[in-house]
Amino acid sequence: MLDRMQRLRRGAVTTVGTATLVAVLASCGGTGPNNGQNALHPAGSSARKILDLMNPFFWVAVVVGAAVVGMTIYVAVRFRERPGEDRSPVQTHGNIVLEVSWTIIPFLILAVMAVPTVATIFNLAKIPKGPNVIHVNVDARQWFWQYEYTDKGAQFFTANEMHIPVHQPVVLTLTSPNVIHSFWVPELAGKKDVVPGHPNTLTIEANRTGTFLGQCAEYCGLSHANMRLRVIAESKSDYAQWIREQQTPLPETAVSRFNTLAKPWGCTTCHSITSATKDVGAKIGPNLTHVGDRDAFAGDIYPMQLDDLTKWIYDAPGRKPAGPLKSWMPAFAKRGMTMGQAQEIAKFLLCDTTTNPRLHPECR
Amino acid sequence: MTTVEDAHALVKTPVHMRILERPRATTGPWSWFTTVDHKKIAIMYATSAMFFFLVGGIEALAIRLQLAAPAGTILSAARYNEFFTMHGTTMVFLMGMPLAAAFGNYFLPLMIGARDVAFPRLNMFGYWVFLFGGIFVYSGFVFGGAPDGGWFGYAPLTSTPLSEGFLPGRGADFWAVGLIMLGIGSVATAVNFIVTALNMRAPGMTMMKMPVFVWMMLVVAFLTLFAMPPLTAALIQVFMDRNFHTNFFNATAGGDPLLYQNLFWIFGHPEVYILILPGMAIVSEILPVFSRKPLFGYSVVVFSGIAIGFLGWGVWAHHMFATGIGPVATSAFSLSTMLIGIPTGVKIFNWLATVWGGQVRLKTPMLFALGFIAQFTIGGLSGVLHSIVPADTQQTDTYFVVAHFHYVLFGGLVFAIFGGIYYWYPKIFGKMLNETLGKLNFWLMVIGFNLTFFPMHFLGFEGQPRRTYTYSKGMGWDALNLMATIGAFVIALSVLVFLVNVIFTARRGDLAPEDPWDARTLEWLTSSPPPEYNFAEIPVVTHRDEFWHRKYTEDDEGRLVKLPASDAAAIPRRREPGEPHNIHMPSPSYWPFVLALGLPIMGYGFVFKWWWLLAIGALITFFGLNAWTIEPASEEHH
DSSP: OOOHHHHHHHHHHHHHHHHHHHHHHHHHHSOOOOOSOOTTSOOBHHHHHHHHHHHHHHHHHHHHHHHHHHHHHHHHHHTBOOTTOOOOOBOOOOOHHHHHHHHHHHHHHHHHHHHHHHHHHHHHHOOOOSTTOEEEEEEEETTEEEEEEOSTTOOEEEESEEEEETTSOEEEEEEOSSSOEEEOOTTTOOOEEEBTTBOEEEEEOBSSOEEEEEEOOSOOSTTGGGOEEEEEEEOHHHHHHHHHHHHSOBOHHHHHHHHHHHGGGTGGGTOEEEBSSOEEEOSSSOOOTTGGGSSEETTTTEESOHHHHHHHHHOHHHHSOOTTOSSSOOOGGGGTOOHHHHHHHHHIIIIISOSOGGGOGGGO | OOOHHHHHHHHHGGGGOOSSOOOOOSSSTTHHHHOOOHHHHHHHHHHHHHHHHHHHHHHHHHHHHHHSSTTOOSSOHHHHHHHHHHHHHIIIIIIIHHHHHHHHHHHHHHHTTOSSOSOHHHHHHHHHHHHHHHHHHHHTTTTTOOOOSTTTTOTTTTTSOGGGOSSSSSHHHHHHHHHHHHHHHHHHHHHHHHHHHHHOOOTTOOGGGSOHHHHHHHHHHHHHHHHHHHHHHHHHHHHHHHHHOOOSSOGGGTOOHHHHHHHHHHHHHHHHHHHHHHHHHHHHHHHHHHHTSOOTTHHHHHHHHHHHHHHGGGOGGGGOTTSOOOHHHHHHHHHHHHHHHHHHHHHHHHHHHHHTTSOBOOOHHHHHHHHHHHHHHHHHHHHHHHTSHHHHHHHTTBHHHHHHHHHHIIIIIIHHHHHHHHHHHHHHHSBOOOHHHHHHHHHHHHHHHHHHHHHHHHHHHTTOBSSOSOOOGGGSOHHHHHHHHHHHHHHHHHHHHHHHHHHHHHHHOOBOOSSTTOOOSGGGGSOSSOOTTSOSSOOOOOSTTHHHHTTEEEOTTSBEEEOOOOGGGOOOOOOOTTOOOOOOOOOOOSHHHHHHHHHHHHHHHHHHTOHHHHHHHHHHHHHHHHHHHHSOSSOOOO
16 A cells, blocks of 8 residues: 555656646647748648658657656656665566567668658659749858849849749759858748759749748858848739839939949949849849849848948948958948938938839838 | 897887986876876866866857847857857867766776776877867967857868958867867777777676676777768868868869768767767666666667667768758668667667666666666657658758757766766765765756757747857747756756865765775776776676676576675775885876877967977977887886
């Protein structure tokens, strides 16, 4: 017979154990915040396949883990030495049957796991072809993403914010001219490294409209944390509209005005801007042709607003750490730019490059 | 032609060509610089490694403070990157490996009934290279930038010349040169352990009678011996690319960034086992002692360890699943990764079966060992999930991976190390660490550890990448990050309790009984602390767990029966340090220290391209090497 204390203690142990287990399982059951960057909220066919593949084995792992942890606690409590007791435990040296079975059972579980794993590896490696496949070259820079849409009739450059139509595969070709980065939009697909000299491909396909966030997942230097991106999946007609807008050249007057504003500061040493007749500047920094249309800038870390844009142009290194990186936007404040001048350029970029000035209250 | 005898004559003659009088003292502060005693060297390893553990821990606390809330401002991006790089580098190269070297140094010779390691001066050299290498890597903080390219230092980020500004300072140079140095020390120690375990076992101790601890240290030594060369090659290439405009990893000039990753992980994955096998080694000794039962399935545990050692060479590309190496290669490495889970699982089940049916004494070492089993299993299982390649592409480089390897290396290795310290402290210092403080230490560490790292599994799934110094408010990661930060401070508190325990014990701890845990292996068959020569008489071994079998036997039903006290099980009285004896031991030496001292000087010469300094360092090294060569291992008796 157990005495009262022992029963109480056992009850307490069981209760605490069960409560912990329930808490752990409950937290496993939840799928976390709707932050647009949650691998447990798949919105793309690839992300969905990955989660469906992992889920059953995740739960097997949870059960095995709980069993081993439980067993560890159990043997410790069950076989613990009581005060004053001198037991003479049986000296078991091993047991062939037991040892063979706990070698073979994990082997079988892993064999079951291996089949769908290998199948999915090959499935995800397939590169779709056909007229409805969209192609985008992704060039990873320190620290932003340059996109080049390459399909016939839809060719242009943009940065950080990628638009794609729903239910249509988009094949990304990933390149980097500097260091290794990794392109990752968890709700659409697993990550793929962007390796200099090794162009990789990654297929994404959104199953619903929405804004999906991502960021560089391979440490790439000082502002690795500030190399974010977004993918906006929209209906076919919205996408077609966006493509038209992006291809609309800027009026010649706008480009001339930009040249006047930007000349003293040498903006076109790195940034390009396009009109019907001219493609001005270099593609070291993000393309500015329709920069005003994007939701965010500077590696998708600041919202596209007059205030943030002004501060950025005035002192970019103060707003995003770059250290001594050679190809980086200088602190124009130190080169004599006034806040007023910065604001003038910002206002131009915000209001004169956008295809829809009504987006920005500052432009009214 | 020179004959063997001529060669012997050549070695012997210069004995009298002494430059300095050979050091004799085996006590006093100076003796620590010249000692070749494996036990003293072990204590130096342990103290230095614990110091680095505290430094790496402080870096971790700073990292956690920065991430406690979104848009943290405790650290700048540059400082954060230095801290996470140095945290990883420290915990792997300056805490994990040297602590394994400390345990190995102290107990490998004792457990096989030897009087020292095979090459005592090489042993001393290994320690000083480690210490100087560690100081060298850290000196970047004052000399132009600490390492900031990650502990894995991927090229071309680290290998691009400084003038491009990919990384702000000279950190990568300090990192590459420092790690080459640390590698030299590790290889020296590995060779020493291998030769010692293979050649210096007491009479009767066959390989299959060696304690599991010795077996695992032997596997670790072989892994170290073969893992360091590819790392060294990669580091030399990084340094050449950075400083001499070679193009090993520069894609625009035909180099290959993935070559670096292959080289690094051919080192890096065996390195994981180099770190965890010593943990398994310690736990495999603690569990039987505190269960009063032999290790369940000794041969299976030994062979699983060996299997892990072999399979460990065939899984490196699972660190590269997202790099685009193609479906065939990823499938192959996925399968090999699943396979390595099997021997690991076998060990866990054997440990549980060891405890099953025992007389379990829940002392502090046992608590840490049990904590090891539970937490290491969780880390092992999340590791198995990584072998599902598609899932890994969602998990790699996120906080899920941070959770995974901390469950293995902290929940596993660090818990085993603390268990080992509590278990062997009376052996090393002759005093018992306080049990109450020990238990407080353990429970605080369990709570702190799980509070810190369990939430990170979720953070990874929810999209938080690792190595990012900031995150924004709207991501919904705030609460779990705060929880992790609080946990980190609970861990810090537990380490503080440990330090208090050590100080308290030094001041007025209880003197340890001769055999405080009713232990099983030969290190307990001598006084605590053991004399310089370990055993006055080398024990003759007839059983696995020899010491235990001198105290107990089994009846027909396998039950434990105590033998009457006998001379065979008698532990000799404690000797005072310096007490005279007639046993011939290797003599102290200056030269390994001098040789090791030349290396960091050469290192600074390389980093700053001060060729004159390089020449000075090379001269010191050459001088030390020569003086060492012409000096006999031990002096004749006078």
